[in-house]
Amino acid sequence: MSQTLYIPTDFANKFRNLLSLPQNEQQAAAAAFWSNTDFSFTEEWNSRFGPNSLFDAWTCCSLMQNIYTSNALILKSWLSKRRGWRVIEIGGGNGALWSHVLSPQDEGELIVIDPVPEVHKQVSQRLPAGVKFIPIQAPVETVTLSEADAVVCSLTLHHLAGIDTCERSKHGLTGSGKLEVLSQIAQALKPRMGLAILNESDMYSDLDLPPNDPVLVDHLLEAYVRRVGLSLFLDAEALVNDPKNLIPRWYAIIHQWCVGQVFKAHVPIAERDVYELNLSRWLEVLRRAGLTVIEWKCTDNFGLFYRYLLKPSLEDNVNLNQV
Ligand SMILES: C[S@@+](CC[C@H](N)C(=O)[O-])C[C@H]1O[C@@H](n2cnc3c(N)ncnc32)[C@H](O)[C@@H]1O
Structure with a gap:
């Protein structure tokens, strides 16, 4: 069953601002972006694979x-x-x-x-x-x-x-x-x-990078926020018509998964997921x-x-x- 989606106020500007910050300020900004963005969207990334799931939108990027x-x-x-x-x-x-x-x-x-x-x-x-x-x-x-x-x-x-x-x-x-x-x-x-x-x-x-290692934090920021996040963001900006409702789902992926991945740098190693x-x-x-x-x-x-x-x-x- 698909969820009702809406785009949180000012999502695009907030994410653009995060990307434009000096790299050493992005971890704290990512945490603020995460908690200040009201996404009331409960579907967990990578756990559902059917039509209208976040994964379905991911495969369209x-x-x-x-x-x-x-x-x-x-x-x-x-x-x-x-x-x-x-x-x-x-x-x-x-x-x-x-x-x-x-x-x-x-x-x-x-x-x-x-x-x-x-x-x-x-x-x-x-x-x-x-x-x-x-x-x-x-x-x-x-x-x-x-x-x-x-x-x-x-x-x-x-x-x-x-x-x-x-x-x-x-x-x-x-x-x-x-x-x-x-x-x-x-x-x-x-x-x-x-x-x-x-x-x-x-x-x-x-495994070479232990939890809380600043290098791990930066690698996750680089891959998930500055690259995957940016790519999804540009895909959303380029889409003129959105009959499949991709834009809110891509934004949800940026929020939940791309920015969310950065917090995986601080969990016990067996829970890192990637x-x-x-x-x-x-x-x-x-x-x-x-x-x-x-x-x-x-x-x-x-x-x-x-x-x-x-x-x-x-x-x-x-x-x-x-x-
Ligand atoms: C990111 S998705 C990639 C799916 C697909 N290969 C693609 O490129 O679209 C990762 C897939 O690997 C599966 N997976 C995760 N851990 C696995 C494991 N240990 N063995 C086999 N599949 C696994 C997940 O259930 C999911 O279907």
């Missing part, structure tokens, strides 16, 4: 549309050469990618791994009749991947804290980190010499996982989201123990 169109270009061409293809998607969201990739006549198999039941419902509704849908309702780190022609992992791995098990254990966390999941992706691709697409931001907020890596660390962990990066490129004008095209490395250079 230019940052995400750029990701979907650039991923679709690669996937369409790759899958057209593979009859009876099997694709694994890790973290399905609302399935928006598949509306860009698949045509009514397409046939294949899509396995979606995601712990949220609503995600599977949303993705299945986007698929043509000839695509068999296999939902796996679980976190990827608990799943053994089957062989595949392609694996797509877009803006999902940053939810998994730590580069690897070893780094996680130093912070009292058990189980797999990013490396172990990426190694599984490499193994899943090998039998069919498949292709993987990884989309992630170039921003560091992983554990991002910068470009050089992604390249290193991909190499260690046995994945060769064929190409990496930024998909937006903000230097934020990168798309990595990956193939399994021919030599067996997986090194799960290297710190």
Whole structure:
């Protein structure tokens, strides 16, 4: 059920003012912006995926549309050469990618791994009749991947804290980190010499930065407020007609998620929610996982989201123990 939305008074001016402040004043200003903006909007970000949700509006913003169109270009061409293809998607969201990739006549198999039941419902509704849908309702780190022609992992791995098990254990966390999941992706691709697409931001907020670290605060401000927030804000300013009611939902995302993320710098490490890596660390962990990066490129004008095209490395250079 969608909520009634209204735009708080002077939202645009207040956010513009926040962005124009000297960077060392923005943390305090973000806190004031958060508490002084009356948004009486209770839908939690990233928890609902249906039509009219905040996530639905997020998938319509230019940052995400750029990701979907650039991923679709690669996937369409790759899958057209593979009859009876099997694709694994890790973290399905609302399935928006598949509306860009698949045509009514397409046939294949899509396995979606995601712990949220609503995600599977949303993705299945986007698929043509000839695509068999296999939902796996679980976190990827608990799943053994089957062989595949392609694996797509877009803006999902940053939810998994730590580069690897070893780094996680130093912070009292058990189980797999990013490396172990990426190694599984490499193994899943090998039998069919498949292709993987990884989309992630170039921003560091992983376990090395402890709660309250000013560097962590600044990285979160930079990525979520100065880049994602600005991009959403400019999208809203550029929209002349808004039949989908995107502008209030984009503003709600700026308020709840972009500005709200800055406060995650002060919560216990296990509650941070986003554990991002910068470009050089992604390249290193991909190499260690046995994945060769064929190409990496930024998909937006903000230097934020990168798309990595990956193939399994021919030599067996997986090194799960290297710190
Ligand atoms: C930011 S959304 C990205 C969705 C989609 N890939 C896209 O680009 O639009 C992150 C997705 O990852 C899922 N997710 C979060 N943690 C996960 C985990 N440990 N394993 C698998 N999926 C996860 C969420 O439920 C959500 O669907």
